[in-house]
Structure formats: structure tokens, C-alpha cells
Amino acid sequence: MDRRNEISIGTLANRTGLAVSAIRYYETQGLVAPERNAGGQRRFLRSDIRRLSFVMIAQKFGFTLDHIREVLSRLPQGRTPTAKDWTDISQDFRAELDEQIEALTRLRNKLDGCIGCGCLSLDRCALYNPDDVAAEKGAGPRYLMGDKVMRPEG
Amino acid sequence: MDRRNEISIGTLANRTGLAVSAIRYYETQGLVAPERNAGGQRRFLRSDIRRLSFVMIAQKFGFTLDHIREVLSRLPQGRTPTAKDWTDISQDFRAELDEQIEALTRLRNKLDGCIGCGCLSLDRCALYNPDDVAAEKGAGPRYLMGDKVMRPEG
DNA sequence: ATAATTCCTAAAGCTAACTTTAGCTCAAGC
DNA sequence: GCTTGAGCTAAAGTTAGCTTTAGGAATTAT
Numbered sequence: 001m002d003r004r005n006e007i008s009i010g011t012l013a014n015r016t017g018l019a020v021s022a023i024r025y026y027e028t029q030g031l032v033a034p035e036r037n038a039g040g041q042r043r044f045l046r047s048d049i050r051r052l053s054f055v056m057i058a059q060k061f062g063f064t065l066d067h068i069r070e071v072l073s074r075l076p077q078g079r080t081p082t083a084k085d086w087t088d089i090s091q092d093f094r095a096e097l098d099e100q101i102e103a104l105t106r107l108r109n110k111l112d113g114c115i116g117c118g119c120l121s122l123d124r125c126a127l128y129n130p131d132d133v134a135a136e137k138g139a140g141p142r143y144l145m146g147d148k149v150m151r152p153e154g
Numbered sequence: 155m156d157r158r159n160e161i162s163i164g165t166l167a168n169r170t171g172l173a174v175s176a177i178r179y180y181e182t183q184g185l186v187a188p189e190r191n192a193g194g195q196r197r198f199l200r201s202d203i204r205r206l207s208f209v210m211i212a213q214k215f216g217f218t219l220d221h222i223r224e225v226l227s228r229l230p231q232g233r234t235p236t237a238k239d240w241t242d243i244s245q246d247f248r249a250e251l252d253e254q255i256e257a258l259t260r261l262r263n264k265l266d267g268c269i270g271c272g273c274l275s276l277d278r279c280a281l282y283n284p285d286d287v288a289a290e291k292g293a294g295p296r297y298l299m300g301d302k303v304m305r306p307e308g
Numbered sequence: 309a310t311a312a313t314t315c316c317t318a319a320a321g322c323t324a325a326c327t328t329t330a331g332c333t334c335a336a337g338c
Numbered sequence: 339g340c341t342t343g344a345g346c347t348a349a350a351g352t353t354a355g356c357t358t359t360a361g362g363a364a365t366t367a368t
Contacts, residue, residue, distance in 0.1 A: 008365095010314065020315085021357055029355085039364045041315055061261065065355070090265065097262050101255060107215065108251050111244065164344060174345085175327055183325090193334050195345055219325070 006043040009034075016052045023052070029065050031055055031072065047080045054086065061097055160197040163188075170206045177206070183219050185209055185226065201234045208240065215251055 002011050013020045026032055027042075032051060034042040051072070058068045074089050075081050156165050167174045180186055181196075186205060188196040205226070212222045228243050229235050 008314080019357075022355085024316090025356055037364095039315085041364070057265075059355095061258075061265075094262065094265055097258070097265070101258050101262065104215075104251075104255050104258070108248065108255065111211070111215075111248055111251070162344080173327075176325085178346090179326055191334095193345085195334070213325095 005046055006037075007046060007048075009042050009044065012044050012048060012052070015049045016056065018052060018056070026052065026055065026065070030069050031065065045080070050081070050086065054089075058093065061093075062100075063096075159200055160191075161200060161202075163196050163198065166198050166202060166206065169203045170210065172206060172210070180206065180209065180219070184223050185219065199234070204235070204240065208243075212247065215247075216254075217250075 002008060007015075009020050009023055012018075013023060016023075018026075023032070027034065032044065032048050034044045034048070037043050054072070055065075055068055058071065059065075063071075071089055071093060074092070075085055156162060161169075163174050163177055166172075166177060170177075172180075177186070181188065186198065186202050188198045188202070191197050208226070209219075209222055212225065213219075217225075225243055225247060228246070229239055
């Protein structure tokens, strides 16, 4: 059973709503770092419930796990994060969100210009200026503004 | 060489900036439907330059290819789209964009509430209401944050 | 002491949106 | 008419973020 400050992966899954497999995956991505008991099973801290909750919220906003890991690294090391620690990084987070909203809005305004001129044909179209859009290199899905954009899929 | 109204895949790639492989992929996804010449090579219409330009712009805004295909299907069939046809669907498109921006903004405001209350760990967290979130893909409801177990609906 | 759970690892599978590779064929230029 | 260059297909690879499967091992419940 779960002792005072240690919980099993199953308990953590129940408390967060995440799948056990997802939590194990997050471990491989460096988002949580559980210890192991004598039998080799993972033992998480109760504070990891909050940590993974933060991950889930950040994902709702479309941030990648890489980015979330980077943000989590700003938490103080060596002690359990306090409520203030969490609100502090949430503020950073909010700032990034604001930037994203602004970038989307700028892009929309450019679209307005394009609708106006009826061009939509590349040559001098403002929308083709890669200015405030992420560089797209190599394989894989494309991302907007450095982070994954929210996709309106069904 | 390209005749009056027919262009090769290479020419289309040059004119749009897309990779040849990407254009072939778009064909498999039903975004363009070129004919073939005697030798089996694809022959596109010049108007496909504009069509694929539209696809590229839509992607910049984060729409999926599935969604873009659906939007393109609103173009009149059987004739080359006019400038007005394009501005018409661009308007639709703009409306969806506005919705997206608003949804992101609403979500951000909820985050503000959370920062304000310092919770990020409580059971009635506004961030967990899937209402105006772009899409909750697949998996069941997740209950968020915290020390109390929330029953998923059902 | 068993049976029923839960957990473990490693590897393969899935979706989106493409690219890369391999092995040929077609078209264009000299 | 031969050599490039462009095009063709099918299949496998890539990234993100997971899930599923297979085959055991550890825990918990009875």
C-alpha cells in the first residue's frame, strides 16, 4: 500500500486520471523521476500528483512535453514545491500564452489584408513572410510559433 | 514543358515552394486531383497553384489537412475558382480563426483564475471543464488535480 | 498458500504530415 | 540517340505522444 509519502503508479494514475502507460512515458521524457522500492516498482511522491496535473494543464494549452519539462525545471530543486512555486511558474506560463494569442491575432490580421486584396497567390502575400512563424525543418508535423498550435480537430 | 493550362509537379513545387513529395502526399489526401498525361505523369492546372497556396496558409493557422479538405470542398465544382470564390471561403476561415483565438483567450482567463486562487490542485478547477477546449481527443474524461478524487462523469 | 491484482520491461503499433530510399520510366537537351 | 534530369510507385522512416502486446515478477487479498 501507499505509505505516508510514497504512492504507486496505479494510485498516481487514479489521482490524476492519466493512464499508467502515460505516466511511464512521462518518466522516459524526464517529467517525473520516481524512485524504486526493493522489488523494483516505482514509488512516486504525493507531490507528483500536482506535478503531473501541471503537465496536463500545460498540454491543454498546446505546449509540448519538451517545453513543459523545461518549464518544470524552473521549480526549486531539493524540496517539495510550495503553492507559491507553482503559481510562479504558472505566471511565466501565462506570459507565453499571451504571446501565442498575440501571434495568432497578428496572423489573422494579415489574413484580413489578404482577403481584402484578393490575392492569395504567393507573390507578395504577407502570409508567406515567414517572419513570426516557426522555421520548418526536416520531417514531422509542423508547428506554429515554436510550440504546437491548438488544432481544431474533432 | 508546361502548356497553356497544364503544369508539371515540378513547376507546381517551384511556384508554391512545396516539396514534390508533399504535393504527392496532398494528392493522396484528396487536396488536389491532377490528371495524367500519356506517359503517366501528373498534369496540374495553373489554378492549383492558388489552391495549394490556400492549403499552406490554412496550415499556418494550424488547421489539419482533413479540415482544409473539407473547407476546399465548399468551392464551386466544375469550374476554375474565381477570386471571389477564394475570398468567400477565406472569410469562413477567418471566422473559425476568430473562434479559435477566443477559445484560447477564455482558457487563458481560466488560468488567471487558477493563479489567483493559488490552487492548481483543487477539485473544482475551472481548467478542467472541457467546454471550450478545442478538442478532447479520444480517451475518456480526465479528472484533474488533486487531493480529492473526482468521479469522471459515468 | 494460492489466486488475483498490479507492476515491470522491451518492443511494436498508432496518427499526422511528410521525407527518404530504391528501383524504374519518361522527357528533354545536345 | 544517348545521357541527364524529372517523374513514378511502394514502402519504410521520422517526430510527438502515447497505447498495446507479450511475457514475466512482485504485491495484495482470501
